[in-house]
Amino acid sequence: MFYLERLPCPVLVTDCSGLVLHTNLDFRNLVGPSESGTMDRYFPPASCIFLQTHAWPLLFKNSEFSELYMQLLSADGQRIPVMANARVSEVRGKRVVIWLFFVAKERQRFESELLQARQQAQNTASQLAEVNRELVRAYDQLAAYTAEVKTEADHLAHLSHTDHLTGLGNRRALLLQVDRWIKTASDQDVGSLLLIDIDFFKQVNDRLGHAEGDRVLGHVSSQLQKSARAQDSVVRYGGEEFVVWLPYSDRRGAELTAQRLHDQIAQAQVSDQLITVSIGLSTLTLQNQGTNRYLERLLIEADTAVYEAKSRGRNRTVCFDDLLGLHSQPA
Numbered sequence: 001m002f003y004l005e006r007l008p009c010p011v012l013v014t015d016c017s018g019l020v021l022h023t024n025l026d027f028r029n030l031v032g033p034s035e036s037g038t039m040d041r042y043f044p045p046a047s048c049i050f051l052q053t054h055a056w057p058l059l060f061k062n063s064e065f066s067e068l069y070m071q072l073l074s075a076d077g078q079r080i081p082v083m084a085n086a087r088v089s090e091v092r093g094k095r096v097v098i099w100l101f102f103v104a105k106e107r108q109r110f111e112s113e114l115l116q117a118r119q120q121a122q123n124t125a126s127q128l129a130e131v132n133r134e135l136v137r138a139y140d141q142l143a144a145y146t147a148e149v150k151t152e153a154d155h156l157a158h159l160s161h162t163d164h165l166t167g168l169g170n171r172r173a174l175l176l177q178v179d180r181w182i183k184t185a186s187d188q189d190v191g192s193l194l195l196i197d198i199d200f201f202k203q204v205n206d207r208l209g210h211a212e213g214d215r216v217l218g219h220v221s222s223q224l225q226k227s228a229r230a231q232d233s234v235v236r237y238g239g240e241e242f243v244v245w246l247p248y249s250d251r252r253g254a255e256l257t258a259q260r261l262h263d264q265i266a267q268a269q270v271s272d273q274l275i276t277v278s279i280g281l282s283t284l285t286l287q288n289q290g291t292n293r294y295l296e297r298l299l300i301e302a303d304t305a306v307y308e309a310k311s312r313g314r315n316r317t318v319c320f321d322d323l324l325g326l327h328s329q330p331a
């Protein structure tokens with residue numbers, strides 16, 4: 001019955017009349033060396049009576065019982081509280097009874113350790129739940145903060161491309177628009193640029209005051225927006241200078257737009273002041289040029305043309321190509 005040695009508790013084997021057949025090492029360590037005879041000597045008198053009146057009848061009736069409280073008697077006379085379990089088994093054709101004892105003290109310790117472990121597990125679970133709640137809160141805060149930062153960034157991006165006085169785009173916005181066009185256009189495509197400079201604007205300021213000058217700038221910007229097509233971009237380029245960028249517009253189309261601008265601006269007066277503008281027009285094919293280079297060339301040419309418009313008496317459009325004599329002869 002070597003397997004009994006492996007059980008982690010004291011074990012006693014008897015025949016069905018209580019004669020001791022075998023004890024394991026745990027049992028011998030607990031109550032003393034094994035001797036032949038009946039099992040009664042391992043129990044104090046009260047437990048012997050309990051055995052006779054209760055445990056044996058239960059065993060014969062059910063072939064087993066479990067968890068009966070009893071006491072064992074050690075060789076040095078100590079009473080050891082135990083929980084007894086017994087079962088009738090057949091070993092090599094003989095009916096025997098296998099008795100397992102759990103020392104009550106150890107069982108209590110084991111139970112209290114179990115309770116402690118369960119309490120610890122509950123504590124850990126509630127700590128984890130709290131940490132989880134904190135994580136969710138932190139995540140919500142982070143999401144709100146990210147949205148705030150994004151809104152702020154969008155706002156800053158908008159501001160950095162906007163002229164605060166007129167609400168039009170600024171130079172950066174112009175660069176962006178031309179850049180976008182270049183990414184989709186082919187080398188043969190043309191774009192035109194109108195550089196618009198308000199005539200005698202210094203006099204407006206001097207005569208009517210800076211605030212009125214600002215109103216004139218606002219008026220011109222809204223007239224330019226009204227005259228531009230949906231695909232055109234109107235930006236305030238500097239003090240009293242505006243640019244209208246006309247993607248896919250050739251010289252003819254740009255001239256028509258420029259004329260519309262003159263008419264539109266001339267229609268309205270600001271504080272009895274008639275407002276006119278001088279416009280420089282430049283038209284270029286893309287010809288495999290980078291955004292900066294292409295825009296720079298358009299602006300230089302348009303600037304030269306505005307200068308010419310001013311010297312020819314203002315309130316007119318001059319096309320840069322005419323200055324080179326390119327369009328002096330009909331094609």
Ligand SMILES: Nc1nc2c(ncn2[C@@H]2O[C@H](COP(=O)(O)OP(=O)(O)OP(=O)(O)O)[C@@H](O)[C@H]2O)c(=O)[nH]1
Pocket residue numbers: 165197198199200201202203205209210211212213214217238239240310314
């Ligand atoms: N009210 C106002 N004036 C501005 C602003 N930015 C620039 N200016 C003024 O615009 C005027 C431009 O004057 P000039 O460059 O001499 O040109 P002009 O008087 O328009 O004369 P021409 O261009 O030769 O017809 C200057 O007096 C600047 O002070 C602005 O934001 N608001």
